[in-house]
Amino acid sequence: xxxxxxxxxxxxxxxxxxxxxxxxxxxxxxxxxxxxxxxxxxxxxxxxxxxxxxxxxxxxxxxxxxxxxxxxxxxxxxxxxxxxxxxxxxxxxxxxxxxxxxxxxxxxxxxxxxxxxxxxxxxxxxxxxxxxxxxxxxxxxxxxxxxxxxxxxxxxxxxxxxxxxxxxxxxxxxxxxxxxxxxxxxxxxxxxxxxxxx
Amino acid sequence: xxxxxxxxxxxxxxxxxxxxxxxxxxxxxxxxxxxxxxxxxxxxxxxxxxxxxxxxxxxxxxxxxxxxxxxxxxxxxxxxxxxxxxxxxxxxxxxxxxxxxxxxxxxxxxxxxxxxxxxxxxxxxxxxxxxxxxxxxxxxxxxxxxxxxxxxxxxxxxxxxxxxxxxxxxxxxxxxxxxxxxxxxxxxxxxxxxxxxxxxxxxxxxxxxxxxxxxxxxxxxxxxxxxxxxxxxxxxxxxxxxxxxxxxxxxxxx
Numbered sequence: 433x434x435x436x437x438x439x440x441x442x443x444x445x446x447x448x449x450x451x452x453x454x455x456x457x458x459x460x461x462x463x464x465x466x467x468x469x470x471x472x473x474x475x476x477x478x479x480x481x482x483x484x485x486x487x488x489x490x491x492x493x494x495x496x497x498x499x500x501x502x503x504x505x506x507x508x509x510x511x512x513x514x515x516x517x518x519x520x521x522x523x524x525x526x527x528x529x530x531x532x533x534x535x536x537x538x539x540x541x542x543x544x545x546x547x548x549x550x551x552x553x554x555x556x557x558x559x560x561x562x563x564x565x566x567x568x569x570x571x572x573x574x575x576x577x578x579x580x581x582x583x584x585x586x587x588x589x590x591x592x593x594x595x596x597x598x599x600x601x602x603x604x605x606x607x608x609x610x611x612x613x614x615x616x617x618x619x620x621x622x623x624x625x626x627x628x629x630x
Numbered sequence: 631x632x633x634x635x636x637x638x639x640x641x642x643x644x645x646x647x648x649x650x651x652x653x654x655x656x657x658x659x660x661x662x663x664x665x666x667x668x669x670x671x672x673x674x675x676x677x678x679x680x681x682x683x684x685x686x687x688x689x690x691x692x693x694x695x696x697x698x699x700x701x702x703x704x705x706x707x708x709x710x711x712x713x714x715x716x717x718x719x720x721x722x723x724x725x726x727x728x729x730x731x732x733x734x735x736x737x738x739x740x741x742x743x744x745x746x747x748x749x750x751x752x753x754x755x756x757x758x759x760x761x762x763x764x765x766x767x768x769x770x771x772x773x774x775x776x777x778x779x780x781x782x783x784x785x786x787x788x789x790x791x792x793x794x795x796x797x798x799x800x801x802x803x804x805x806x807x808x809x810x811x812x813x814x815x816x817x818x819x820x821x822x823x824x825x826x827x828x829x830x831x832x833x834x835x836x837x838x839x840x841x842x843x844x845x846x847x848x849x850x851x852x853x854x855x856x857x858x859x860x861x862x863x864x865x866x867x868x869x870x871x872x873x874x875x876x877x878x879x880x881x882x883x884x
Contacts, residue, residue, distance in 0.1 A: 483783055498787055506784040510802045510882055519798050520788035566788050 433493040434458050435480065435570075435600070440489035442475055449475045453489070455619050462601040464611035467621030473604045474503055474574055476621070480602065481572055495569035495600070499562075501576040505555040509548040513539055513558045516547055520566040533561045537591050538584065552579045557588060564592065570600040577610060589613050668849040676850040677857060685834070690862060693754065693836040697823035698866065700758030701816065707759075708766025709808075715767075716774030729764045737761065741826045750830035754837070757826035758819040765815045773807030774800070797881060805878055812871060820863040 435457040442450040449472040457463045457480075465473050478484040480494055499520070507516050517530045534543055537557045542550055547558060556579055563571060576592070577585045593614060603614060611618055651670050658669035680686050715722035737757065744756050781799050784790075790798075827837020836855060843851035 481787055483787070497789075500784075500787055502780070502784065504780060506780050508781065508798045508802065511798060515798070519785075519790060519794055562788075 435491070435493040435602075437476070437480075438490045438492075440476070440479065440491065441487045442472070442479065442484065443487055450479075450486070450489075453621075457600065457602055457619070458617065459493075459600050460598050462596065462603060462614045462616040463619055464614065464616035465602060465604045465619050465621065466606065466608070466611070469606075471621040473621055477572055477574055477602065477604055497568045498570050498572065499564075499566035499568035500572035501556075501559050501563045501574060503574045503578075505559045507547045507555055507558060507562075510546055512544050512546055513550070513554075513561075514543055516558055517562045517565055520562055522567055525565055530561070530565060533565060533595075534558070537561055537588060553581065553584060556580060557584075560588060560592060564595045568599060570602070571596065573601065573603045575604055575606070577605075577607075665847055665849055668853055672850050673853040673857065676854040680851075680854050680858070685839075688834050689836050689839055690858065692832070692834045693823065693827060694862060694866075696752070696754040696835075697758045697819055700755040700823060701762050701819040703755070704759045704762035704815070704819070705766055705812070708763045708811075709770050712767050712770035712774055715771050722771070725767070729767055732760055733764045737822050737825060738829070741829045744826070745830055750832040753826045753830040753832065754823040754835070758823040761822040762815040762819050765818070766811045769807045769811035769814075770804060773804040776807075777803045801878070801881060809871065809874065812874065813867070816867040816870065817863055820859060820866075824859055 437453060437455045437457075440450050440453040441448070449470075453472070453476060455476075465476065467473055475484060479486050480491060481498060481500060482494070508519065511519075513534055514527060514530050517534070518525075518527065521530065531543060534540070534557075537560065539554060539557055539561075542554055547555060550558070556576070560576055563573070563576075573592070577588060580588055589610065590613075601614070601616075603610065603616060605611065654667075654670050658664075658667045658672075661667050664672060711721075711725055715725055737760075740760055741753065741757055744753055748756060777800060782795075785795050785799060824837050824840065827835040828840050829837075831838050831841050836859060839855050840852060843849070843855065
């Protein structure tokens, strides 16, 4: 079932961030949400994730099982990378699988260090593995490759692409190259005039 | 350099203690009246004779069991009430006047009131409990309120169960608040508990020994028992904090 957003409006105080926003996100496909800073991409994503309530409008078809890479890493800083991923996984995902994924994404030497000791780029990759391994039907990615150097970014994008496994993906980015890599449908948001520009 | 610093710090502290003892000894010698200021050597002698007395261990056990019971009871109750208040705002509002009253009413008022309600033998349990409760409650509630809402959002989105939330999110965030509450309140529980025993005079307690020292004007007994209280209180604090630290370390490793 496609996700359909109709006439979505959201204000924070006097600042109207979304104004009658309409968009469709096809099931099992990757959709890239683009637009200038402050145009409401993250707000729309938060509404789709169920973290923010819209003032008006409707959202239909969002699956129950969600996972996400947030704009911030949102990791448990005292725990290591394996523990952070284990936190969101069910019992069927054992540590060896988590370790394999972390190694695949280039964190072989940092598996048992507390996350607080990792660099920004390493934390980002832990957050990505966490989102990938959590049982879900939809994956929300809010600027997931932010802060990664070019080489790491390419490898990480490849890792994500290989592990989407038929899930619906909504990717927020400023980078058209990322949309190309994921062969994604584009939804562009232009300031207060939001449109579904596929 | 790093390994040398703690040793130097210890040496400085030891030197300061020796200096304080020398000042005390000189003061006692200058005054020349044991009734007003007993010398540290006389206290040490009395302390060694006390250790050999049958009553000594009994008195320490009596006070230790009661004060520590009151302390642990307050730790559990204060933490539980803080969890409830953190979850339900109405509970926080309801608890507020009780906690404010306990914090501001003088301990002597509670002791006298409790002597009417309770037997003197259980007085120190209740007084230690009352003094520690608001500290634990306030600290833990502050810790619960400062839990990272973004981490809780993340846990909600990933459908993380309450047990995992407790281990990964709540406990690590509460840890500094819990330790701070414990450090502040352990010493206070001993001070308040012993004060309650001095007023209630339960048989075979440290408080009774202090009271007797006052009645018989035995300054060396007073100082010796005070040293014992300080040593037992510090030993308990160190041991308890060590156990708590290990518990958290085990939780983080598991």
